[in-house]
Amino acid sequence: MLGRNDEALKAYDKAISIDPNDADTCLRKGLALFDLIRPDEAIEAYDKALGLKPDLALAWLSKGSALMAVSRYQEAIGAFDRAIQHNTDHLEAAWVNKGAALRLLKRYRESLDAFAEALKVNRRSAQAWYNLGGVLHIIGRVEDAERAFDNARRLGLDVDAV
Secondary structure, three states: OOOOHHHHHHHHHHHHHHOOOOHHHHHHHHHHHHHOOOHHHHHHHHHHHHHHOOOOHHHHHHHHHHHHHOOOHHHHHHHHHHHHHOOOOOHHHHHHHHHHHHHHOOOHHHHHHHHHHHHHHOOOOHHHHHHHHHHHHHOOOHHHHHHHHHHHHHOOOOHHHO
């Protein structure tokens, strides 16, 4: 959308007024709203998209991210679980985000498991390695955490800047 989310929103609203049953347009509207830092409205758009097309994994993933933005972590986990159920191109991101939500709820064992699942999907996921390192550090496994951070660095993530 090249930073023109306000214009995009107008176009999405017009498209939805023409075809209110277009789940993909509702999803895109939600993405634009999220980019504009309007997560509550984004959640509404994702819910509309999911009401029309319940298997839309990107909508579940995006809804989970918006729920995290408003500190509704338990609900976010449910949304990420739904994205995972659909086993799509977004599987790695769903596991990483689920792990992050679990970490924020201090459910560290489950968080570690989620990051391990993300790494099963993609061993080269710098985000999964970085987040895994963060949880390992929290629970006192400092050497393991450093190894995970080293993996994230090797994969190109500037760990010190994150």
